[in-house]
Amino acid sequence: MKLMKRLYIILIVLLSSMLLLLDSCTQKKMVIGVSQCCSGVWREKVNNEIRLAQYQYKNVDLLFTTAENDGQRQARQIDSMIARKVDLIVVAPDNVNDVTPAIERAYRAHIPVILFDRKVKTTHYTASIGGDNVEAGREVARFLASKLDGKGTVVEITGLKDASPVIERHRGFHEVMKNYPGIKVVTLESNWKMERAQELLKQYLDKGGHADGVFGHSDLGAIGAFLEAERRGIDKQILIVGIDGLPGEWEGVDRVKRGQFAASYVYPTQGEKIMGLAMNILQGKPYKKNNVMKSFLATQENCDAIALQYQDLEAKMKNLDQISDSLDSYSEVSRIQKWMIIVAIVIVLVLLFVIYYIYKVYRKKLQKQKAVARGFIENKEGWAAELNHLDESDRYFMDRFKKKILENMGNADMKMDDLGAQMQLSKVQLYRKVKAMTGKTPAELLKEMRLQRAYTLLQQTDKTISEVSAEVGFALPGYFSSCFKKQFGVLPTDFRNEQASKKK
Structure with a gap:
């Protein structure tokens, strides 16, 4: 009987340990889908910041997709996330027409939706976060108007016309430019691509057009304009301003420093804030529905300081990335070890069951033998x-x-x-x-x-x-x-x- 009691105690301990390990190994992970409208350095920077912020939270997986400026494709990607039953979707909509119905479908499926960077034609979303595109347009307009002394011609090169940043930047830009009748604004509708921006400016100048300044709705558009101006040898005569202000060689801030751009509006990424907002929603914590991230212009006066800050931030991000890789490796090893322990416990439990079964069979056999011997002897x-x-x-x-x-x-x-x-x-x-x-x-x-x-x-x-x-x-x-x-x-x-x- 003592043996049986010990076996029962061992079984209870092993089963409890296995259940605890199984719980730690099989805890349901929250999945956050990130639907980007397009790829590019700015989008990748956002994604990397979200990835790094992920390590502050346990049991969170990220699912990234990019639509490459195809609204219908993005709608299908969002529908796929809905079918997969992700816990939350972060969306940077390609345009307000194609993507809005998919966002409404996600909202009706009780999946929280965060609009990032861009807007849509619906109130059926959980929260929004991003820069103030109207203010970005205003800031660029004020800068160019000041540098041109309120006189001249400015060429505005947009992104895709149905994208909310284009609509809002255009509105903010013209809102300020109305106050400067001496400045003529020519708007060229582009598609965010550098090559298209260069081609549009070429066609405009070939037709006898003139430009004292260029406002690119993105740094890629501004780069396209610079390349065409440089090809014509007039790059020193045109004030070129873009939006993005990304770090890195030949990106927005670096081109300001080199004198190719007059300025670049630093459009905020701050993926860690997106992740924080998402987790507040998922964890039932208080959050603001509309979150605006402030920013500023990178100019000749402050570009060195901005570049140093970016370098310092990049170094820290690399360290964090290395730490996160180490954590991933450790977590994987830990997960494998936990499963190995579970397998070992299962094997021990099977062996204990076999021992118990053999013991029961032997004991029953012994009882029968004793009964025969007792009857025989008595x-x-x-x-x-x-x-x-x-x-x-x-x-x-x-x-x-x-x-x-x-x-x-x-x-x-x-x-x-x-x-x-x-x-x-x-x-x-x-x-x-x-x-x-x-x-x-x-x-x-x-x-x-x-x-x-x-x-x-x-x-x-x-x-x-x-x-x-x-x-x-x-x-x-x-x-x-x-x-x-x-x-x-x-x-x-x-x-x-x-x-x-x-x-x-």
């Missing part, structure tokens, strides 16, 4: 009931074996070889067969049966110790007394005296 009527679990041939054998012992019980010189011969078995065969059915050897059964018979004779007759000893097959009374005491815990003479006192 020689009571009806003892054959103890043999019911045996097949017919084994019952017949045990019945014959008992009769042979009873016939030869008084023969002190009887040997197992002789008994086996009478049973038509060798000594080894007899030993194995009797041991298998009773758990005792033939010699042990014979001795215990003799002692049991002696017990009855001492209890029910007046025969002397020597007479009883001889009748049950013990040649030496002293050896009989020793065996009797070992079996019943009392010498035969003391047992006889106890029985006599009881009769009185």
